[in-house]
Amino acid sequence: GLILAVETSCDETSAAVVENGTIIRSNVVSSQIETHKRFGGVVPEIASRKHVESITLILDEAVRAANVRLSDLSAIAVTQGPGLVGSLLVGVVAAKALACSLQIPLIGVHHIAGHIYANRLVHELDYPLMALVVSGGHTELVHVPAPGVFRVIGQTRDDAAGEAYDKVARAMGLPYPGGPHVDRLAHEADEGVPMPRVWLEPDSYDFSFSGLKSAVLAILNQAKMRGDVIHPVRISKGFQDSVVEVLVEKAIRASKEFGAKQLLLAGGVAANKGLREALADRCGREGLPLLAPPLSLCTDNAAMIAAAAFLKWDRGETSPLDLKAEPLLSLGGWSVKDPFFES
Ligand code: ATP
Ligand code: MG
Ligand code: FE
Secondary structure, eight states: OEEEEEEOSSSEEEEEEEETTTEEEEEEEEEOHHHHHTTTSOOHHHHHHHHHHHHHHHHHHHHHHHTOOGGGOOEEEEEEESSOHHHHHHHHHHHHHHHHHHTOOEEEEEHHHHHHHGGGGTSOOOSSEEEEEEOSSOEEEEEESSTTOOEEEEEBSSOOHHHHHHHHHHHTTOOSSOHHHHHHHHTTOSSOOOOOOOOOSTTOOOBOOHHHHHHHHHHHHHHHHHTOOOOHHHHHHHHHHHHHHHHHHHHHHHHHHTTOSEEEEESGGGGOHHHHHHHHHHHHHHTOOEEOOOHHHHSSOHHHHHHHHHHHHTTTOOBOTTOOOOTTOOHHHHSOOOGGGOO
16 A cells, blocks of 8 residues: 655644655655744744745655656555644645545544654554653653554543644743754763652643642742843753653553553654653663664655554554544544444
């Protein structure tokens, strides 16, 4: 199966051609970061207009770079949700037009299933597995008992990890997106400013980062009022240590409880060096194999969407041509229809 995938859920316009859900023939990503930087975050209206401007070019480029003919394609995949509705629509309309004119199946894909299956592009997966999804909009622990079956066992009750990183960075005057900057600064400090850890109920796999974010903002405000010097390096380290410790502990506990054979890291924050190091260390001691995508496949890209689409294409599950963009699409509901795993 040769799948052409389109991803436009946020501020990356991307198209990719992937063979059998594993071999990347092309993966073209056009980021709008430079456009949104001056606003300190993604402006939805501008994002969708930018997608419209670049989608045709990116699709052409993906097909050309893959060195395939359109007639070789088996299916068109597209991120159906979750994401910004105006952004999603651009990809969905382009994908429908292609599927329609080429008369091949259309497959709507859940964006987070894509982030998880980015790992399939570089690793062999062994089920059951546990996925820790940490991105700009999501922080989730996902139990994956079989290929394409997703059960969210924990999620953030307020800010996503990436969102907290970006807000804390912004408060310290760092450019958007701030995650990589906070990560870099944290590595320059020997000791961090002490910060709270939010564990919630003892048996909960949920997360909460807004309290931690508020703690950072309070430290910054107090320093400003007192006229004290601010130490972004020590604040970054304190913040990162708190986020990482909670993520690692809950991911390890969940992996054990669900008998996971592997722990998968996914999403933009999976690029975080502190998190990767701490997880590698803990997993090493627990004897739990840890898989993570290379940095280029952690952030939004269409190859991961093709990898997830292959799960459905392989079973003959395709989407109707009146597929709708779903800004709030649920991951569990997108699972493959395998009667054996239906609950
Ligand atoms: P979602 O996937 O939930 O819809 P998104 O697609 O906007 O959200 P991604 O593209 O997966 O999110 O990830 C972007 C996020 O990753 C940003 O918040 C960014 O700050 C964060 N990020 C990227 N690199 C790092 C890093 N090294 N450390 C921490 N955060 C990082
Ligand atoms: Mg993005
Ligand atoms: Fe994403």
